[in-house]
Amino acid sequence: MKISGAIWALGAMSGTSLDGVDAAMLRTDGETITAFGPSDYRPYSKAERAQIAAALGQWPGDAQVAQASEVVEAAHAALLSRMITRVEDAPQIVGFHGQTMAHDPGVQGTHQAGDGALMAELLQLPVVWDFRSADVQLGGQGAPLAPFFHHACARYLGLTGPVAFLNLGGVGNLTFVDPEIAAPEAEGALLAFDTGPANAPLNDLMQARRGQIFDRDGALAAQGKVDADVVEDFLSHRYFLKIPPKSLDRDDFPDLSSKVAHLGDADAAATLTELCAASVARGMEHAPRPPSRLMVCGGGRRNPHLMARLRALLACAVDDIDDHGLDGDMLEAQAFAYLAVRVARGLPTSCPSTTGVAANVGGGVISQP
Numbered sequence: 001m002k003i004s005g006a007i008w009a010l011g012a013m014s015g016t017s018l019d020g021v022d023a024a025m026l027r028t029d030g031e032t033i034t035a036f037g038p039s040d041y042r043p044y045s046k047a048e049r050a051q052i053a054a055a056l057g058q059w060p061g062d063a064q065v066a067q068a069s070e071v072v073e074a075a076h077a078a079l080l081s082r083m084i085t086r087v088e089d090a091p092q093i094v095g096f097h098g099q100t101m102a103h104d105p106g107v108q109g110t111h112q113a114g115d116g117a118l119m120a121e122l123l124q125l126p127v128v129w130d131f132r133s134a135d136v137q138l139g140g141q142g143a144p145l146a147p148f149f150h151h152a153c154a155r156y157l158g159l160t161g162p163v164a165f166l167n168l169g170g171v172g173n174l175t176f177v178d179p180e181i182a183a184p185e186a187e188g189a190l191l192a193f194d195t196g197p198a199n200a201p202l203n204d205l206m207q208a209r210r211g212q213i214f215d216r217d218g219a220l221a222a223q224g225k226v227d228a229d230v231v232e233d234f235l236s237h238r239y240f241l242k243i244p245p246k247s248l249d250r251d252d253f254p255d256l257s258s259k260v261a262h263l264g265d266a267d268a269a270a271t272l273t274e275l276c277a278a279s280v281a282r283g284m285e286h287a288p289r290p291p292s293r294l295m296v297c298g299g300g301r302r303n304p305h306l307m308a309r310l311r312a313l314l315a316c317a318v319d320d321i322d323d324h325g326l327d328g329d330m331l332e333a334q335a336f337a338y339l340a341v342r343v344a345r346g347l348p349t350s351c352p353s354t355t356g357v358a359a360n361v362g363g364g365v366i367s368q369p
């Protein structure tokens, strides 16, 4: 596909918290962001969420994965076709991440449910998908992939000096950016990795104990007391000793609920929230140069108790990225719009300092309608 100059791209992401699909438009040439466009969201129904959850950790060939893929495809088709008909500037390309079902980069690989070739046919547009496999095949973690977009955002915002982006979804990921270095793959421009579990353990606790999908506004955690022994034990996990880049699957810390089983609801929620903040603080120790600010995106930034804990533990300013004029709910969807254009232009989407891959790699498969 030949691209000259900026085009409108539509990106879609179904994240680890399994709440639904985010989609957003972005105008870019794959290097510079020219404009942010409209966005939309389609939640999964309870039944859909259960079908996807039942297949987590399974690989292609499994019947539950096939069923989950159909759910993911139908949800994306509904949302994206609705957007394509409604937006003023039609997209010329789609970046379709799909839903990560299993992620084991060192051994079995990585798998995102959802068939991009089918999406291209349904949407009648070129679709870029399977963003992570090429990186994994070259020895990378296949994640996180948003860092190249974080770099573009930092330059769009005209930031100078080192800054950090933190995504607090089901899993947390942190990107250190030097916006003064023009190319994201250049030495020193980026360092990125997953920090640890973010909202997922707290969501699981709320579901199990209260029948709620999350701790709204951190209200329960704010009433509880942190069990410092649990935090200390958590931080002794071998993941925190690994040097970045490194990545996680949603359930790589599977026994967290048992670690707070002896605690009442509020204390358990406070402790799981603290684990998230403490793992970010650990991650910040890897900063190549101390960032002036941490810009937080993802649903976790809506949790004032979690934000307060981050501010208490970190030396730098902790900002909701919305306060810089970006949409913290849509950054990941926008990232896959951006990466789709990069793939179409043959530009890299990850590099040794973002995924640990052996060389710069342009991941992603392009399916034409």
Ligand SMILES: Nc1ncnc2c1ncn2[C@@H]1O[C@H](COP(=O)(O)OP(=O)(O)OP(=O)(O)O)[C@@H](O)[C@H]1O
Residues within 6 Å of the ligand: 014, 015, 016, 017, 018, 019, 167, 168, 169, 170, 171, 172, 199, 200, 203, 213, 214, 215, 216, 217, 218, 297, 298, 299, 300, 302, 303, 304, 332
């Ligand atoms: N008002 C709120 N109070 C507390 N937590 C919130 C609030 N709003 C959202 N969250 C948390 O944010 C989560 C959703 O975050 P987000 O949509 O960024 O996740 P995701 O994109 O699915 O995950 P990932 O980035 O890991 O792929 C919810 O499941 C919830 O835990």
Ligand SMILES: CC(=O)N[C@H]1[C@@H]2OC[C@@H](O2)[C@@H](O)[C@@H]1O[C@H](C)C(=O)O
Residues within 6 Å of the ligand: 015, 016, 100, 103, 110, 142, 143, 144, 145, 146, 147, 167, 169, 170, 171, 172, 173, 194, 247, 248, 332
């Ligand atoms: C394997 C996978 O899907 N990882 C997700 C997950 O959710 C957050 C974190 O873990 C990050 O590594 C990644 O998503 C974002 C979009 C990324 O690749 O940057």
